[in-house]
Amino acid sequence: MYCLSCNSKNIKHYAFAKDIEYFSTEKIFEYYQCELCKTLSINQIPSNMLSVIYPKNYYSFLPQRAGFLLKVKIFLDGLLFKKISKNFKKNKLSALDVGGGAGWMLDVLKKSDSRFHETQIVDIDESAKKIAEAKGHSYFCGKFENFYSEKKYDLILMLNLIEHVENPSEILEKCYECLETNGLILIKTPNIDSLDAKIFRHKNWGGFHCPRHWVLFSMDSFKLLAERTGFEILMFKYTQGSPFWAWSVFALIQKAGLVHADAKRPSYTHPLIPFLTIIFAGFDFLRMPFTKTSQMFFVLKKK
Ligand SMILES: [Zn+2]
Numbered sequence: 511m512y513c514l515s516c517n518s519k520n521i522k523h524y525a526f527a528k529d530i531e532y533f534s535t536e537k538i539f540e541y542y543q544c545e546l547c548k549t550l551s552i553n554q555i556p557s558n559m560l561s562v563i564y565p566k567n568y569y570s571f572l573p574q575r576a577g578f579l580l581k582v583k584i585f586l587d588g589l590l591f592k593k594i595s596k597n598f599k600k601n602k603l604s605a606l607d608v609g610g611g612a613g614w615m616l617d618v619l620k621k622s623d624s625r626f627h628e629t630q631i632v633d634i635d636e637s638a639k640k641i642a643e644a645k646g647h648s649y650f651c652g653k654f655e656n657f658y659s660e661k662k663y664d665l666i667l668m669l670n671l672i673e674h675v676e677n678p679s680e681i682l683e684k685c686y687e688c689l690e691t692n693g694l695i696l697i698k699t700p701n702i703d704s705l706d707a708k709i710f711r712h713k714n715w716g717g718f719h720c721p722r723h724w725v726l727f728s729m730d731s732f733k734l735l736a737e738r739t740g741f742e743i744l745m746f747k748y749t750q751g752s753p754f755w756a757w758s759v760f761a762l763i764q765k766a767g768l769v770h771a772d773a774k775r776p777s778y779t780h781p782l783i784p785f786l787t788i789i790f791a792g793f794d795f796l797r798m799p800f801t802k803t804s805q806m807f808f809v810l811k812k813k
Pocket of ligand 1: 513
């Protein structure tokens with residue numbers, strides 16, 4: 511056992527957790543924390559059961575369901591992309607979305623700035639490939655570690671991806687190779703140094719997304735990794751982490767026997783989830799200027 515971020519063997523037990531969203535396995539997983547860089551890692555990485563822990567109904571494989579929450583999210587993401595694209599002076603831009611599913615985030619990016627003419631997705635889902643290609647994105651079906659390209663990209667998106675990998679250093683080094691000299695990487699990842707992470711640490715915190723999140727950071731522990739792999743942080747902010755609140759609370763309600771969810775009816779399909787998500791989104795938006803919420807957003811550039 512070693513820290514998946516810095517490889518230190520100086521680690522201690524942090525929490526146990528199980529799959530409270532898709533009920534893909536009964537297995538209980540352990541998370542441990544690195545004493546040096548404070549990153550959390552999962553014990554016994556379930557890399558040999560990917561098709562089990564990412565079932566066919568995994569949310570990012572499916573077309574996004576149109577609804578109020580999605581519209582708000584698309585609007586806010588579009589604003590953010592517009593702001594970040596202002597850093598680029600070129601007329602034609604290229605983007606790579608690692609873990610981009612069917613390409614809906616690249617659709618938002620293209621709409622926010624018409625200079626993005628070349629868009630590439632790397633993901634593991636074969637059915638997302640058809641949808642993505644029909645929308646004009648190139649699609650590599652496989653792991654990012656196995657993606658090879660002569661091309662360098664102006665923008666790399668890794669939104670809620672780095673926490674899903676076994677070797678985050680290798681992933682960032684790969685990004686370094688694929689990125690233009692003045693390119694930027696946008697990274698979104700959960701924050702273990704947040705109120706909900708502390709409250710639900712021993713109650714299946716939604717941010718574990720167990721057993722799909724293998725490595726989890728705080729702002730400081732991620733900064734160490736970024737700097738070690740040749741990047742500096744151009745911009746950083748905490749963003750709302752309402753899904754983690756919603757899943758955590760839903761798991762408690764479910765454990766109390768008040769609602770039912772199982773492998774056929776994963777938690778995200780329950781009507782209570784959008785309700786909880788809206789409540790906690792409001793809560794997080796109110797407190798965001800003053801405190802650390804459970805999602806972090808980084809813009810990295812090469813040192
Ligand atoms: Zn470490």
